[in-house]
Amino acid sequence: MEILQKVQEQILSYVKEIADDKSLELLGLLPNGKMLRSKLILKIAGANEESIKLCAVVEMIHAASLLHDDVIDDATTRRGKQTINALFDNKTSIMFGDILYSKAFTELTKMDKEVAYTISNAVTLLSVGELLDVELSKIFNTSYDKYLDMIYKKTASLIEASAKSAAILANKNRDNFALYGKNLGLAFQMVDDILDITEDSEKLGKPAMLDFVEGKVTIPYLFTYERSNEQDKTKLENFYKKELSNDETLWLKNQFSTTNAIQDSIALAQKFGSNAIEAIKDENNEDLVLIMKAMIERDF
Numbered sequence: 172m173e174i175l176q177k178v179q180e181q182i183l184s185y186v187k188e189i190a191d192d193k194s195l196e197l198l199g200l201l202p203n204g205k206m207l208r209s210k211l212i213l214k215i216a217g218a219n220e221e222s223i224k225l226c227a228v229v230e231m232i233h234a235a236s237l238l239h240d241d242v243i244d245d246a247t248t249r250r251g252k253q254t255i256n257a258l259f260d261n262k263t264s265i266m267f268g269d270i271l272y273s274k275a276f277t278e279l280t281k282m283d284k285e286v287a288y289t290i291s292n293a294v295t296l297l298s299v300g301e302l303l304d305v306e307l308s309k310i311f312n313t314s315y316d317k318y319l320d321m322i323y324k325k326t327a328s329l330i331e332a333s334a335k336s337a338a339i340l341a342n343k344n345r346d347n348f349a350l351y352g353k354n355l356g357l358a359f360q361m362v363d364d365i366l367d368i369t370e371d372s373e374k375l376g377k378p379a380m381l382d383f384v385e386g387k388v389t390i391p392y393l394f395t396y397e398r399s400n401e402q403d404k405t406k407l408e409n410f411y412k413k414e415l416s417n418d419e420t421l422w423l424k425n426q427f428s429t430t431n432a433i434q435d436s437i438a439l440a441q442k443f444g445s446n447a448i449e450a451i452k453d454e455n456n457e458d459l460v461l462i463m464k465a466m467i468e469r470d471f
């Protein structure tokens with residue numbers, strides 16, 4: 172999308188305004204993402220100066236959150252590129268995250284008050300969600316409700332806020348678009364959690380099957396655990412946070428298969444996807460249906 176280039180240019184011009192060479196260098200080292208949030212904003216609000224600025228602000232916040240997340244997760248690769256914490260150190264990643272985040276907030280203060288409130292409130296949720304993720308990764312979590320609450324806050328909240336803010340700018344029904352964004356965001360994180368298991372590291376641009384090693388009991392693990400007998404439950408508990416041997420990985424994959432955990436996780440993501448489409452059925456926006464479908468069917 173040609174227009175996404177304009178968003179990139181807006182981000183570059185914001186970072187140039189900071190007048191710091193190191194920040195410009197670091198910006199150039201960030202991997203290009205899918206820009207899902209921008210795609211939604213542009214499809215809802217259309218492409219104009221105001222919506223492009225909102226996209227840039229949201230992408231900067233998202234990038235900041237990933238710079239912090241890569242430190243928290245000790246990640247060395249993202250989207251096939253070395254992370255800033257791997258190329259430099261944790262301090263650089265955290266501080267560049269803070270720079271992007273605060274510049275985004277400066278720009279947000281110049282925008283519509285309700286948009287500014289919606290986006291800034293989502294960042295609080297985002298941070299609470301990341302903290303919940305950290306807490307839930309300490310001991311084997313078997314609660315679906317806790318998982319859902321965490322992924323809503325960690326991932327869906329900013330997508331929900333992006334769609335809602337775009338609707339505010341375009342004078343459209345903000346509740347419908349917010350609900351679309353929320354459900355799309357939940358489905359998005361579930362697909363992410365499924366791909367961690369089903370795809371190889373080359374496709375993912377980061378190590379595969381890392382979630383469970385990191386202590387994250389994602390939706391496929393929740394399903395497989397819930398449906399396992401006592402003996403297999405114990406085995407799963409023993410595999411938790413462990414680097415697995417090839418045989419152990421094979422056993423785990425077989426366990427996913429016999430418990431239908433992957434298929435049912437996909438079905439659940441699809442259900443949230445359908446909820447997203449249902450929320451905007453009166454809005455006449457076929458492109459948003461296509462974005463949702465492409466998001467579910469993606470393989471990285």
Ligand code: FPP
Binds near residue numbers: 235246268299
């Ligand atoms: C990736 O999750 C992380 C997020 C979606 C949110 C991270 C949020 C914060 C660090 C708090 C907000 C901070 C600022 C500065 C705005 P993941 O680890 O499950 O996914 P991954 O595999 O892509 O790393």
Ligand code: MG
Binds near residue numbers: 240241246
């Ligand atoms: Mg991470």
